[in-house]
Amino acid sequence: MENIDWNNLGFGYVKTDYNIRCTYKNGEWGELEVSNSEYFPMHIAATAIHYGQESFEGLKAFRGKDGKIRIFRMDENARRMQDSSDGTLMPRLPIEKFEEAVLKAVKLNERFVPPYESGASLYIRPVMFGTGAEVGVKPAKEYMFILFVTPVGPYFKGGFQATPFVIMREYDRSAPLGMGKYKVGGNYAASLVAGKKAHELGYSNVFYLDAKEKKYIDECGAANFFGIKGNSYVTPESTSILPSITNKSLMVLAEEFGLKVERRHIQVEELATFEEAGACGTAAVISPIERIDDYDKNITYKLTKNGKPGPVCEKLYNRLRAIQYGDEPDKYGWVTILD
Ligand SMILES: Cc1ncc(COP(=O)(O)O)c(C=O)c1O
Numbered sequence: 584m585e586n587i588d589w590n591n592l593g594f595g596y597v598k599t600d601y602n603i604r605c606t607y608k609n610g611e612w613g614e615l616e617v618s619n620s621e622y623f624p625m626h627i628a629a630t631a632i633h634y635g636q637e638s639f640e641g642l643k644a645f646r647g648k649d650g651k652i653r654i655f656r657m658d659e660n661a662r663r664m665q666d667s668s669d670g671t672l673m674p675r676l677p678i679e680k681f682e683e684a685v686l687k688a689v690k691l692n693e694r695f696v697p698p699y700e701s702g703a704s705l706y707i708r709p710v711m712f713g714t715g716a717e718v719g720v721k722p723a724k725e726y727m728f729i730l731f732v733t734p735v736g737p738y739f740k741g742g743f744q745a746t747p748f749v750i751m752r753e754y755d756r757s758a759p760l761g762m763g764k765y766k767v768g769g770n771y772a773a774s775l776v777a778g779k780k781a782h783e784l785g786y787s788n789v790f791y792l793d794a795k796e797k798k799y800i801d802e803c804g805a806a807n808f809f810g811i812k813g814n815s816y817v818t819p820e821s822t823s824i825l826p827s828i829t830n831k832s833l834m835v836l837a838e839e840f841g842l843k844v845e846r847r848h849i850q851v852e853e854l855a856t857f858e859e860a861g862a863c864g865t866a867a868v869i870s871p872i873e874r875i876d877d878y879d880k881n882i883t884y885k886l887t888k889n890g891k892p893g894p895v896c897e898k899l900y901n902r903l904r905a906i907q908y909g910d911e912p913d914k915y916g917w918v919t920i921l922d
Pocket of ligand 1: 806
C-alpha cells in the first residue's frame with residue numbers, strides 16, 4: 584500500500600486500483616467492465632473532444648466511526664447525469680447501472696476510503712462522453728461511461744472558515760436558456776478565466792449573476808448559493824444554475840430546524856439583508872461566505888460578523904456531515920451502506 588498521508592490530502596487526483604467502464608454501441612449500453620488502466624484510447628474525431636459532447640458527476644463515500652462506508656444520495660447523481668444526457672443528446676445511462684458502477688468502484692477501491700478520524704472522504708467521479716467519430720456537428724453513435732474514485736482531503740483543514748467571493752460583470756458562466764442546468768464540461772471551461780482572475784484578486788471564487796439582466800443571483804463558482812435571513816433559508820430559482828444535491832438536502836434540514844425555505848429570484852441588492860450566507864456543494868458541504876464584493880460597482884456585502892461563519896451555517900454543516908459519516912441516523916434514506 585502506498586503511504587497515503589490521510590491527514591494531509593488535498594483535492595487532487597490520487598491513483599487508485601480500479602475504474603469501471605461501460606460502452607454504448609448499436610443503440611445499447613453493454614456490461615460494466617473493470618479496468619486497472621488510467622488511460623483510454625480515443626478516436627481523433629470523437630465528438631467529445633470536438634464538440635464537447637460530455638457530462639460528469641461528483642459524489643462522495645465516507646467511512647464512519649463504525650468502519651462502514653456510506654455513499655451519499657447516488658440516485659440523485661444518477662438522475663442528474665440522465666438530465667445531462669438529455670441536454671447533450673447522449674444516451675441515458677440507467678440509474679441501476681450507475682449505482683452498480685458506484686458500488687463496484689468503491690468496493691474494489693475500499694482501501695482508499697480514508698479513515699473516519701481524518702475527515703477525508705472518497706470522491707467518486709463518473710464521466711460520459713461521445714466516442715464515435717463525426718466531423719459535422721452531430722451526436723455520436725457510440726459513447727463511453729467511466730467511473731473512477733480518488734481520496735480527497737477535508738475541505739476545511741483549519742476548521743470551518745468563511746471566505747470572500749466576487750461579482751465580476753464582464754464574465755458569464757451560462758445563459759438563461761443554455762447549459763447551466765446540466766453538469767457538462769463546457770460550463771467549467773467557460774468559468775476558468777473568471778476563476779483565475781478571482782483567485783488572483785484574492786477571492787475564493789466568482790459569484791455569478793444571471794447573464795441576461797445581471798440583476799439576480801445565480802451561483803458561486805461550482806456551488807449553489809443560499810442566504811439566511813431571519814427565519815428563512817433563501818436560495819435562487821434560476822434556469823442557469825446546476826440543481827445541487829447538497830442544496831436540496833440542506834433545504835430539507837433547514838425545514839427540520841424550523842426555517843422557512845424560499846426558492847425564488849434573489850436580487851443582488853438583497854444580499855445586504857442576509858445575516859449569513861453560504862456556497863454549498865459536494866466538495867465543501869457549506870463554504871460560508873465572508874463577504875461578496877461587487878467589483879464593478881465597488882460595493883461590499885458583508886455576510887459574517889467578524890469574518891466568522893454564522894450559527895445557522897454551522898448547524899446545517901454539522902447536521903449534514905453527521906448524516907454522511909453515520910454519526911446521526913439517516914432518517915431520510917439518503918445513505919447507501921456498502922456491504
Ligand atoms: C456549477 C455547480 N453548481 C453547484 C454544484 C453543487 O452541486 P452538488 O451539491 O450536487 O455537488 C456543483 C458541484 O457539483 C457545480 O459544479
